[in-house]
Amino acid sequence: MSAKREFALKQYLPHLEISQLERPIDLCHVLARDEIVIDLGSGMGDHTTQLAADNTHLGVLAIDVHTVGLCELSEFVAINKLENVRTHHGDGLDVLNGWLLPESISEVHILFPDPWPKARHHKRRLLQPNVVEKIIQVLRPGGVLRFVTDDANYYEHAMEILCANQSLIQDASAWDVPLTTYHRRALRLGNVINSISFRKLASS
Ligand SMILES: C[S@@+](CC[C@H](N)C(=O)[O-])C[C@H]1O[C@@H](n2cnc3c(N)ncnc32)[C@H](O)[C@@H]1O
Known part of the structure; x- marks a missing residue:
């Protein structure tokens, strides 16, 4: 992995992760937004970043097992100071299994x-x-x-x-x-x- 992605993985992504939040997680409350969209299998993060940047009234949760994509996404979120994105770096089925309100x-x-x-x-x-x-x-x-x-x-x-x-x-x-x-x-x-x-x- 490139040094840039390594940096994003260590410095940016942990701030977005929801895995340590108390469950059931109310993302409306966490993100102070009335509407939450889940991008399940977010890949390189293009949809999440576009959606979140263009619709700051929405909260977006990106989920993927793929590390590189979440590094790119977290870097974009940090550089653009987006406050409406969260992530799960792991299996989406876990999130659907009782993590969310x-x-x-x-x-x-x-x-x-x-x-x-x-x-x-x-x-x-x-x-x-x-x-x-x-x-x-x-x-x-x-x-x-x-x-x-x-x-x-x-x-x-x-x-x-x-x-x-x-x-x-x-x-x-x-x-x-x-x-x-x-x-x-x-x-x-x-x-x-x-x-x-x-x-x-x-x-x-
Ligand atoms: C073919 S890619 C599509 C990515 C993106 N949605 C796009 O349109 O470019 C499918 C993605 O789903 C992710 N994926 C598959 N099963 C998953 C699961 N159970 N939980 C989280 N991500 C998963 C893969 O890691 C991969 O990044």
Whole structure:
């Protein structure tokens, strides 16, 4: 790792991490914001940084196991003095497993998750029925789960899971898919990009 990233890892990232906070964590309170968005699988951090910089009224939680991306993100946050970003450098499933105050999150974004294209690896995909249940628990009533992929089979897999869930309804309103590292890659490859959004029903 470069010295610059090493510096970010030691000096910037620890200030953003939520793992040591008392649980359940109320990110609205922590960030003094009314609305919180989770970027689950934040990669190089492009979506989180853009979203947080352009919408300072929002709080954004970036989650990834990937160290380099979080180093870049934390450096951007420090240089630009953003006060509305937090991170978890680790498994997003841990965060969804009771770390957060129930019904406290406005949106969860899963952008270009690893597709695991081989059928025998589909069980490794991030979006699974039990994970959707966990996401529903943290979403506010009316909160939105957004999922974007350039893998046709993963799109079908996601649609099947999300349409079958009685607590969600598809939201057809327009949303500009953020231009992330993997979005750019998909465009370069000429892949079809599918973006879907589902809203948590008020009575679920
Ligand atoms: C294909 S990349 C996409 C990154 C970014 N969203 C983008 O659009 O450029 C998927 C990311 O999800 C992360 N990831 C996969 N499973 C994860 C998990 N359980 N918890 C946290 N991050 C995860 C990977 O480390 C990787 O950075």
